[in-house]
Amino acid sequence: MIRVASLALIIGACGDNIRPIPADAPALPDLAVVPGQMTGTEAITTASFDGSSCEVVEGCVDAVGERRLLSFATVTENRGTADLDLGPVPPPGVSSGIFVWSPCHMHHHVIGYASFDLLDGSGDVVIAGHKQAFCLEDDEQIVPGRRSQFTCTLQGITVGWADVYAPDLACEWIDVTDVPSGTYTVRVSIDPNEMFPDADRTNNVWVDTVVL
């Protein structure tokens, strides 16, 4: 059973530490992690995969067979002044721009939307940059005021809404099968390659301490 440190460290703005937006600032999305819905969701699970499983095909596990997985939720809200609107997806089977066709899932993913890392006590990266694919949509209303607009067929995040990936979903994990026991830091970085407009990138990273 995993033990999770009681204090989560949040890089960047917490909910009560939002930087004011200048009145003349252009309207932009502000993607931000939601620590209150991520911290404490970590769990260690085991699962078996064969060579044809999507988790293997998409690189969510490092090998076939039984794997030890550190799973957790990823919740991203748009607290900006403009919707993150990714526009229509390409035709089936076609990858274009940020949309990558998944022949395993038979739909498009936004590739590289988030990366999951595991760091040791010295801050050195133990497992780097598992790029998790997402279907960005309005899953939860964080701030009332706007109607939801986005689903897997028209992807994005409306202002005041959040995209939620629960820890029980496939690939919402880091494969820690080969990681020695010890205390580590799990890190989720939203839009690490800065592909999307974002008014404040300091609130895109969530970290928490875990003991494996």
Add this chain to the structure above:
Amino acid sequence: MWRLGILLLATACGRFGFDDLPHSNPDAGTAPDATDAGPPLLACGSPTRFTIGTDQQGFASIARDNGFAAFTSDTPGALWGWSFELDGGALVETADDVQLGSGVSAQLGGAAVGEQMVLAGGLTAGGTKLFSLDASLDVIGTPNMLSNDTAATVPVASSTGLLAFASTQGGAPAIDVVGTDGMVVDGDTTVGSAGDMPSYVAAVATTSGFALGYADGTTGTAKLATFDEHLDSLVADTSIDAGTYMELPWFAYSAAQNEFLVVWHQKNATNDDDVWGMIVDQTLTTVVAPFEISPYSTNAVAGADATGFWVAYDTYDPTMMSPNKMAASRVTPSGQVTARPVTSSGGTPMSWMLVERDGQVVLTWTETGGSGPNLYFDPMCS
């Protein structure tokens, strides 16, 4: 007997929750009854269509004794209304594009007692305004400004003709009893806390009083609490836990069964969304374990009539070759699901809710990109 208490609600995305009362006319959707003292039910078959504004940040529909009303809030924040009356079995528009206010967000929801409506509109500047309206959409008195109530609310009617108004206060789900004038009679009862990161707060009328439902963002579960008509607690805040992350849960109450149907959507193994449901009794104990209602579907709303539940949702083609469609299903008290096709003009759904009028559940929804009128009143008939 013609029922006075008609209700229902709405939320930000246009979905609305719905509650049910004892039915005087459970034979929903049949031909008009000449012996009935009130206007007939909508006839089953083709939906009745009208044209309303296409800029719909918020959308709400209310069923009254003698008809329906529809409301939208647009991007600049103007609040608009349309009213419809039953005339010899046909639905006729009686008020068109009436501006009722400004500074309104997407959070709209309303209910009626008889012909008098209360419409709750979240304000972009914060707070919520309760408008008391007659069937002609004339505002009665001065709208009640509730500065401490944040929208994402769902008002409903009670069996006694009172209305329950749901909101968040200080981040916590809250419920008030209000009169048809929009004034608070009994209120400021909160459940949970802001720490639950609640969303999709909804009031539901029951035969015992009210229920308050919401999504707990920290656990991904739906939660319900029940109250009597004076808001004294009956069953404390209880997780309706499906063992998965329940996205945008919605609640319907069946008076006939004294049970709640909770619907939501959840991601599956391929990260697609499927609509699921589960049924709990009045003690909030599970009666029917989670069951799938529709694959590749999202944003479900639910309602109940005398013989079971109806669920409406947005359904999509997983290959994305064809546009999203409005769809619905019948759900029996034992959890059996039967799909019910929804007629459209080929556009995609914008906003939808289920309203109940004299025991008949009506899918009220709007379409974009289709042909002809964009507002549908589609009675759900078995």
